[in-house]
Amino acid sequence: MPGRTDFSDPWKAIRFCPGCGAKGITVRADRSVKCGRCGYHLHLNVAAAVAGLIEDESGRILLTIRAAEPMKGMLDLPGGFVDPGEAAEEALAREIREELNLEAQRSSFQYLGSFPNIYPYGNIAYRTLDLAYRCSVETFATEKFSQEITGVKLFSPSEIPLDLVGFDSIRSILTAYLRSTEVS
Ligand SMILES: [Zn+2]
Incomplete structure (x- = not known):
C-alpha cells in the first residue's frame, strides 16, 4: 500500500x-x-488509560489473556482507555465489569502510579498514559469474559512470567508492584 x-x-x-x-x-x-x-x-495528545492489579485472598495476582491484537495471546492486566468525561476510577470499575464480569470495590482502589505506553493499533502508534491501581473485587467467581480476553490466570507474585506480559507499561506496573511488596 x-x-x-x-x-x-x-x-x-x-x-x-x-x-x-x-x-x-x-x-x-x-x-x-x-x-x-x-x-x-x-x-494529538496522550490518551489516558487504566490498569487494575487485583489480588485474591492468598495474594495471587489476576492477569488476563488477550484475545486480539495488539499483543494477542499475551498476558495483561484488566483495564482500558478512559472515556471522555469519565474519572480514572470509574473507567477501571467499568473495564473490570466489562472484561471480567466482576464488581470492583471502589473503596479498595489504591493508586500505584502512572506508566507511559505505546498501543499499536490500525497502523497507528497511540501514546497512552496508563494509571495503575491496586484493587479488590467482591468475588473471583466469574466464567463470563468479554471477547477482549480468552480467560484469566492467577499468579503468586514470585511466579508472574514477565516475559509473557504484552505491554511495556503493564510489565513496569507489575515490576513496581513486586518491588513495593518485597520484604526487606
Ligand atoms: Zn484547513
Missing part, C-alpha cells in the same frame, strides 16, 4: 487538513497539526 507506514505516530501520517481538506498541513514540534488555510489546529 503506497505511503503506508508501520505503527506510525499519527501526526506524521496526516497530510491533508481534517477541517477543510487542504494539502500541506504543518506538523508542529508540539505534536499538533495546523492548517495554514482554515486555521484548524489538531492536538
Whole structure:
C-alpha cells in the first residue's frame, strides 16, 4: 500500500487538513497539526488509560489473556482507555465489569502510579498514559469474559512470567508492584 507506514505516530501520517481538506498541513514540534488555510489546529495528545492489579485472598495476582491484537495471546492486566468525561476510577470499575464480569470495590482502589505506553493499533502508534491501581473485587467467581480476553490466570507474585506480559507499561506496573511488596 503506497505511503503506508508501520505503527506510525499519527501526526506524521496526516497530510491533508481534517477541517477543510487542504494539502500541506504543518506538523508542529508540539505534536499538533495546523492548517495554514482554515486555521484548524489538531492536538494529538496522550490518551489516558487504566490498569487494575487485583489480588485474591492468598495474594495471587489476576492477569488476563488477550484475545486480539495488539499483543494477542499475551498476558495483561484488566483495564482500558478512559472515556471522555469519565474519572480514572470509574473507567477501571467499568473495564473490570466489562472484561471480567466482576464488581470492583471502589473503596479498595489504591493508586500505584502512572506508566507511559505505546498501543499499536490500525497502523497507528497511540501514546497512552496508563494509571495503575491496586484493587479488590467482591468475588473471583466469574466464567463470563468479554471477547477482549480468552480467560484469566492467577499468579503468586514470585511466579508472574514477565516475559509473557504484552505491554511495556503493564510489565513496569507489575515490576513496581513486586518491588513495593518485597520484604526487606
Ligand atoms: Zn484547513
